[in-house]
Amino acid sequence: MNGLVYRNLKMYFNDRSGIFFSLMGAMISFILYLAFLSQNMISSWGKVPDARLLLDPWLIGGTMTITAITTTLSSLSLMVKDRESKVLADLSLTDISYIGIQCSYLITSVIIGVVMQLIMYFIMGTYFLIVDNSTFDLSLFPQILGIAILSSFMWTIFNLLILSFVRKVDTLGKISTIIGTASGFFAGVYMPIGVLPTTMQRIMKYTPAPYNTAMYRNILMNSQLHKSFKDLPASVLTEFKKIMGISIQLHGTLTFQQDMLIIIGFAVVISICVLLISSISRRLVISRV
Amino acid sequence: MKLLQATSLTKKFQNKIAVNSINLTINKGDFVALLGPNGAGKSTTINMLTGVIQPTDGRIDFDGRTSNNCEYKNKIGVVFQNSVLDDNLSVKDNIMARARMYNKPTQIQPLINKFGLESIWKQKYGSLSGGQKRRVDIARALINSPELLFLDEPSTGLDIQTRTAIWNVLDELRHNMGLTVILTTHYLEETQNADYVYIIDQGKIIAEDTVDQLQKKYTKNILTLYYQNGEPKNITVSDKNQAIQILSKNSQVISDFAYRPGTMNDVFMNLTGKEIR
Numbered sequence: 001m002n003g004l005v006y007r008n009l010k011m012y013f014n015d016r017s018g019i020f021f022s023l024m025g026a027m028i029s030f031i032l033y034l035a036f037l038s039q040n041m042i043s044s045w046g047k048v049p050d051a052r053l054l055l056d057p058w059l060i061g062g063t064m065t066i067t068a069i070t071t072t073l074s075s076l077s078l079m080v081k082d083r084e085s086k087v088l089a090d091l092s093l094t095d096i097s098y099i100g101i102q103c104s105y106l107i108t109s110v111i112i113g114v115v116m117q118l119i120m121y122f123i124m125g126t127y128f129l130i131v132d133n134s135t136f137d138l139s140l141f142p143q144i145l146g147i148a149i150l151s152s153f154m155w156t157i158f159n160l161l162i163l164s165f166v167r168k169v170d171t172l173g174k175i176s177t178i179i180g181t182a183s184g185f186f187a188g189v190y191m192p193i194g195v196l197p198t199t200m201q202r203i204m205k206y207t208p209a210p211y212n213t214a215m216y217r218n219i220l221m222n223s224q225l226h227k228s229f230k231d232l233p234a235s236v237l238t239e240f241k242k243i244m245g246i247s248i249q250l251h252g253t254l255t256f257q258q259d260m261l262i263i264i265g266f267a268v269v270i271s272i273c274v275l276l277i278s279s280i281s282r283r284l285v286i287s288r289v
Numbered sequence: 290m291k292l293l294q295a296t297s298l299t300k301k302f303q304n305k306i307a308v309n310s311i312n313l314t315i316n317k318g319d320f321v322a323l324l325g326p327n328g329a330g331k332s333t334t335i336n337m338l339t340g341v342i343q344p345t346d347g348r349i350d351f352d353g354r355t356s357n358n359c360e361y362k363n364k365i366g367v368v369f370q371n372s373v374l375d376d377n378l379s380v381k382d383n384i385m386a387r388a389r390m391y392n393k394p395t396q397i398q399p400l401i402n403k404f405g406l407e408s409i410w411k412q413k414y415g416s417l418s419g420g421q422k423r424r425v426d427i428a429r430a431l432i433n434s435p436e437l438l439f440l441d442e443p444s445t446g447l448d449i450q451t452r453t454a455i456w457n458v459l460d461e462l463r464h465n466m467g468l469t470v471i472l473t474t475h476y477l478e479e480t481q482n483a484d485y486v487y488i489i490d491q492g493k494i495i496a497e498d499t500v501d502q503l504q505k506k507y508t509k510n511i512l513t514l515y516y517q518n519g520e521p522k523n524i525t526v527s528d529k530n531q532a533i534q535i536l537s538k539n540s541q542v543i544s545d546f547a548y549r550p551g552t553m554n555d556v557f558m559n560l561t562g563k564e565i566r
Binding site: 010091 | 336369390
């Protein structure tokens with residue numbers, strides 16, 4: 001299994017243009033923010049002191065979620081390519097079992113998701129440190145790493161479920177485009193969740209994306225929230241958190257722990273679906289040569 | 290000594306029968322060729338023998354093991370018709386990653402030497418020439434020191450030097466290590482060195498024997514006379530005496546002549562009535 005994980009990792013990191021395109025969704029959100037979103041939001045939160053310093057980690061949080069979604073998808077797409085080009089049939093000749101082959105793709109994808117999220121975190125953190133004098137608090141790193149692992153696992157399973165139905169590389173390209181674009185909305189980066197219509201908000205809450213973003217934002221924005229809102233009434237802070245998607249409203253306001261439990265819940269349910277489908281798709285893989 | 294036996298092997302795809310009740314017996318150390326035109330069912334047969342697809346009917350027996358057995362897979366090496374190696378990875382990564390997918394220890398250095406891979410070891414597989422790629426493919430198929438090597442149309446698109454080089458290495462492996470080779474091909478000259486040939490057409494074995502026997506059974510010797518006006522004439526003759534008779538009778542009117550025994554090409558033509566290649 002080591003051999004296959006090694007090969008899959010090499011396949012991802014050797015493909016420069018593949019890495020670039022898997023970060024496309026994240027880069028779009030970053031550039032859109034720099035170009036005009038930040039200015040818009042800062043003017044609408046003019047009464048909050050140091051709004052810019054609040055919005056920088058706010059953007060980082062959302063972009064990390066997008067990165068988790070798109071890089072794990074890009075990594076898992078190797079599985080579809082391998083299925084189509086008969087590499088899976090060839091792998092079945094080695095000592096790795098069918099389950100082992102599946103797990104190798106999963107492990108690779110989780111590793112890639114974590115690594116790419118951390119890279120994005122350091123790139124954006126450094127950028128805002130230089131440009132906006134934002135704080136880059138290294139003591140948050142263990143928590144960031146924890147969330148990165150959880151979200152990477154969550155989105156690997158999620159994308160695996162979607163890719164279970166994909167048989168052609170051609171379809172794969174179309175799906176990546178849709179997911180790449182949609183992830184920005186669902187993660188609440190292109191627009192804060194609070195300004196969207198209620199129906200849209202409800203749809204978003206049926207996906208793990210807003211909870212994932214909320215977890216990141218809770219950690220990343222915590223200290224600046226205390227600083228900025230210390231002289232303002234508590235209701236303004238609650239309103240800000242609600243509109244900006246730092247606390248998700250679901251029968252009340254969710255805490256960080258509840259966000260995490262919801263994500264774990266999603267992961268468990270989707271894992272069960274994947275297991276059920278994989279027992280069917282195993283036959284498909286073997287019969288397809 | 291019998292190594293592999295396939296009995297009434299059949300594969301149906303929806304409503305098409307790709308392979309229809311084929312029987313094969315492969316002896317240890319032999320070089321066996323499956324010859325047939327495109328679409329005859331050669332690759333399907335190989336895929337069944339390698340356990341990549343399951344036969345609709347029939348059985349495969351390899352030293353008492355069936356094709357979906359783990360130990361069976363450990364004893365075979367396969368070079369697929371379309372390469373399954375990764376273009377983006379170096380030769381080294383392709384080979385070493387594969388070696389780590391087997392539980393038993395593997396010997397890589399002898400393969401590097403035999404197939405001359407040192408010079409291309411760090412190059413990306415995708416940047417290699419067709420011949421270099423084939424050398425890597427075969428070396429990779431031999432990583433687990435298989436007893437039986439399957440080659441599915443290995444020399445399609447290769448130049449004569451590369452083909453010869455590959456065959457020399459395979460011959461050496463056969464003689465030194467008792468490797469058994471099963472080859473599918475539509476190149477008739479490749480079957481010329483085979484110990485045993487199965488000719489497949491439309492999913493059925495239409496003839497099987499050693500090359501000599503096939504030539505004896507299905508061809509006649511051909512004598513070509515070139516008349517002085519430049520016109521050639523082909524005459525099939527049963528033996529040399531008949532040829533000498535014809536030659537001496539015509540010695541005044543011919544400018545030249547050619548005499549050749551029947552080839553696998555003639556065998557194939559006589560059996561199927563169609564030209565291949």
